[in-house]
Amino acid sequence: MSDAEEYLKLKNWKYKVVNGKRGPWLVTKFCPLCKSQDWDHFYIDPNSGYYVCHRCGSKGSLLTLKEELGDIGSTVPFKSIEPEVKEGIPMTEVDNAHKALLEHGEALRYLHRRKFSSEAIEHFKIGYSEEKKNQWIWYPYIVDGIVKDIKKRSLVGKEFIRVGGESVFLNEDVFKEGLEDVIITEGESDCIALWSAGIHNVVGATIGAQGVNPKWIDLLDKVPRIFIAYDMDDAGVDGAYKLANRLGLERCFRIMLPMGIKDVNEFFQKKYTTDQFVLLVNQAKPFHVQYVSTVGEEVAKYMYRMMHKEIDQEGLRLPWGKIDRLLNGFGSGDLIAVAGMPGVGKTCFALNLAYLFAKDQVPTLFFELEMRPQRIIPRLVALHMGIDSDHINEVDTIQRAYKDLEKMPFLFAYHYKKPSFDFCADTIRKGFNRYGLKFIVFDNLHFLVRSASDQTREVGLMVQNFKLLAEELGVPILLIARPRKTIHKIITNQDLKDSADIEGDSDTVILIHRDLKADVTPNYKGDEGIFVPKTLIRVSKARWGSGGDHWGIMDDKRCKFMEGD
Secondary structure (H helix, E strand, O other), rough: OHHHHHHHHHHOOEEEEEEEEEEEEEEEOOOOOOOOOOOOEEEEEEOOEEEEOOOOOOOOHHHHHHHOOOOOOOOOOOEOOOOOOOEEEHHHHHHHHHHHHHOOHHHHHHHHOOOOHHHHHHOOEEEEEEEEEEEEEEEEEEEEEEEEEEEEOOOOOHHHHEEEEOOOOEEEHHHHOOOEEEEEEHHHHHHHHHHOOOOOOOOOOOOOOOOOOOOHHHOOOOOOOOEEOOOOOHHHHHHHHHHHHHHHHHHEEEOOOOOOOOOOOHHHHHHEEEEEEHHHHHEEEEEEOOOOOOOHHHHHHHHHHHHHOOHHHHEEEOHHHHHHHHHHHHHHEEEEEEEEEEOOOOHHHHHHOOOHHOOOOOOEEEEEEEOHHHHHHHHHHHHHHHOOHHHHOOOHHHHHHHHHHOOOEEEEEEEEOOOOHHHHHHHHHHHHHHHHOOOOEEHHHHHHHHOOOOOHHHHHHHHHHHHHHHHHHHHOOOEOEEEEOOOOOOOOOEEEOOOOOHHHHHHHHEEEEEEOOOOOOOOOOOOOOOOOEEEEEEEEEOOOOEEEEEEEEEOOOOHHHHHHH
């Protein structure tokens, strides 16, 4: 039995097995996210765990589904996570850590700089410890006198330890008071800073912006008005809407922080007052329809990202200045199609880009379907060392390259079987979450769909899916494609194989062309390659730039592309 089917049985959900074109799906009686009570809306792939609801559009992996439903904590990389202690963590541990905090001047000064009052430090029983060669601030989550969870943050840096693991609200006991309204913040720091400012009808979410614990729905069920003060970044905006949608949009209001302020804690650190925050609460607006926002909100988000240096980080400038000017860089969420005749150097061109980005410490994933990573390593080492790939046959050469290459955030993905798009997308999403990917190469599109009975339709669907995936993750994806047939002229966008959607859905199309050597005959046995080094890079579509032609040099032996004069 697969993990997905075991999870459905554990949740006691009614489901059936249906057969699709690419294998079986598990279909449930309802969607646990939008609460649709109809069959044939919520599907889970039993092999990959990928889920999708065709009613509300929710999709993700089995891991993210468990997070959504509060069955596990957030995927924020905690230093370590210990098993849940159902009977509660001994209060004596919290008391001892709290006493240690009161006797530690540096830790107290740190908390006061974060605008935590002495009363709040006492109320929340914040603690301190020295363990695992580090200093830790304790944030205990206490409900009815029982310690349900402890989140520890390093005094220096941003390491975390979570002990207990039950996803309750911070300050959850406030619900005993018959609230008319409550403010929900994204984490403990925001909650404690707000409480310190004299606003006590506040709770802090435990599992990040994207997490919603079903138990929270019951706690909030009788509260008439709910104000959500999540962070102003994209995760906070999406998480706020997700929570409001679960609670009921008609009683939820979004607190908008001043332009450039990330979160509630920073609001008070910037010396804003309690009265000014109360004014924001009074100005809070009901939530818009999902994916609809006002121009004012978008300007505020853009200003925040500028002030936090996020705008410049969204795109990537190419390592070749003249080619970069033709397309004005790769933007966040761009889909870049690279096409050319077999053997002209599409993979080599993409490998050069991936290598140079990773060399500049840009986390990069090279997803290869045609060959194992071991087949690519000689090319990569040749590129790095500046030597012919046929000289990569000595251990000391590999060792010298290894010392540099191991420091680069360059990752490979490969599967020896012909995978589905869902499998590839789920792998890419996990890589994005785990490694913070900023650039992705997928080699190649047609290998993914070559056995499909209707290639034109399948290619169009795949291209659209890759574009949506790039937008979802906010990173550029370079997709290698093939021309319609073997031709020895400069190809055009119309020569892209099987589907006009490759051109239509891509933000950038780069066509690569090299002339055949004049002396190549059917009996040619030379070892220098059949194409001349001179290489045409034609940017035939550039959503953000002018496009145009540039001639470079492709050195097949060293697997190196060089920009020409």
